[in-house]
Amino acid sequence: MLTLFIQQILNGLLDGVYYLLIAIGLSLIFSLGGIVNLAHGAFYAIGAYLTVVLGPHIGFGGALVVSPVLVAILGIIFERGLFQRFYRADPILSLLLTFGLAMVAEQTLRMIFGAPPLSYSIPSWLRGQIFLGDFIYSKYRAMLLLVAALCVVGLWFLLQKTAFGRVVRAGVQNPDMVGALGISLKPYMMSVAALGIGLAGLAGVLLAPIYSIHPAMGQEIITPAFVVVVIGGLGSFWGVVVAALLVGLVKGTTIALGYPQWSITVIYFMMLLVLLFRPRGLFGERIQRFE
């Protein structure tokens, strides 16, 4: 019984990681551009559909690389074409824009691929389970976890240890000062959007073999991802990471205690508590522009 309980808690922690790839992109795009990207889930869905389309030709491994790149390019097009016009505008406008985009994207997927879910399976080389004593884990999820962890570490390195990251972080805190120093934020904004949206596409590829692939799948993931961002605190890299693990942990514990029906409700309850007692989020930094 205890083994099961421990296993549930570990599984919960890993469960949280699935939201992480979406949440990090959301948080980045919001921090730098002030855009609450409600269409972020749509890019996740596009990533999954691209896997179904490309998979038979270039294999899952190929799709794992190509699909996120294509989604990132799409992200650049949207950033240049639409998002950049709203960086300094009332957030309500960008909220409406991305809300509309999400609907258009969902309907477009429905028109092209039809409403019924599409099938896609785990490639044969990643099938199977890992057994450690009484513990069991799927080989595929272990790979998923590894890829997600690499992305998070890579992103952290990029933001904290490189010249690129320093400009982005400065841009988050004080874009006017960055401008006054003669640095144009434009290419940085574009790169951040491409990165964030590309990560959503990557999440789509990674989850396609184990989740149902249907036009509204973006909506399914965007809400919990937002919850993670709100709990973690905007602008905080590790805040989002910790919040994702925390959400997974609480979910896992709820199921382990025998209440799976509350496993979704409980994360909204967590968000409510955070909003009531610490609206900035657990690790949220003070961002001048948003105070």
Place this chain on the structure above:
Amino acid sequence: MKDMNRLASSISRRQALAGIGVAAVGVVASPSIIRAQSADVIRFGHLTPRTGFLGPLGEFAVQAVDLAVEEVNAAGGIMGRKLEILKEDSVNPQTASTKAERMVERDKVACLLGEISSASCLTIAQVAQRTKTLFVNTGGNSDALRGANCNRYMFHIESQNSMYVKTCGRSLMAQGLVKGKKWFSLTADYAFGHDLLKVAKRFMEANGGQFAADKLVPTDATDFSALLLEIRAAKPDLVISNLAGNQITNFLKQYAEFGLDFPVAGFGFDTALAWAAGKGNFGGTWPVVWHHLIDTPATKAFVAAFTKKYGKPPENQAWGDYNIVKIMAQSMNELKSTDTAKLIEHWEKGAKFDVMKTRPGYFRASDHQFMHEMYTIQALPASEIKNQWDIFKSSGPVPGPSEDLEVIATTKEEAECKMT
């Protein structure tokens, strides 16, 4: 004119774009255009979820209805008049009833057809009763609709939960998976799931099954890993799914991923979900009202016509919507009337209809449930699968040829309908 020019140039590109966007959304979102009334047309109203977690099934329903209408009109329409169908996304129970009311009062439809959600069936049935319009449910399974909530104006071509449970249950008993066996179930946490669990428990208890545990699953949950760990630890003899929609696909994919080998069965199912789970992931024993591999001439003709028009075979949701349009047209032509009271009388008297199976079916007068054959399907071994659609094998019709069609339906004791 000059002023106009100045006005035009003062509108920024952004405002123009926003305007175009709003206009585009308006066109997409606007409900059906009001059609002029004319005497030479007979209209049916069709409501079904086109979006949300039942949307994938709704698409098959709509495609089937379109095909049926085409065929009815090609065969001369109804009493020489053209059949026209108004189709709407029912969205949720409240919207469903508003749209049903509009179809009856403004568009003067002769009858209402459709639905998948049991909750929406209930609100449409209330409109049907109030306006004395015939409503035929093509996809809501809840027993309560045929029991406590039954009404004179609502008929059901879709099978009730009890028919699904008893059909699949027979197959499970034949496999020795019921008597003295420990079963573990997962149930969709909403009206349909709860109703199905109740019926499933009744069946399993009556036949000597031992209930191990039931876990309620939120309808928007996508990850089943935690529940799979619970199942693995409980070591049941049988895993039962009372899940719905995309939940089933997610469950099947992840069940295969975790490599659990306890037998799986479900009491509610749709072929589209088996297709979505795909070869190698789809497994277990499941009940269906109909499927595209049934060996009757009518099924073959329907599957051929549907595949030609839409490039894929129909799934079971298409069966109900297609057949009810045909049944309605046939009945109206026979009676030479669209009168609701006459239709109800005709059906209650036990008129028989061919529904592409080995035996014709009929509406049972006591609760308006359509009595017809059902089937269980099981996954084919991977080596025998030739394409993405034909991934299962079917039982023969249930009930068998020598049995009464009513043996799988609810008995008077299980669900009583007091027609109002």
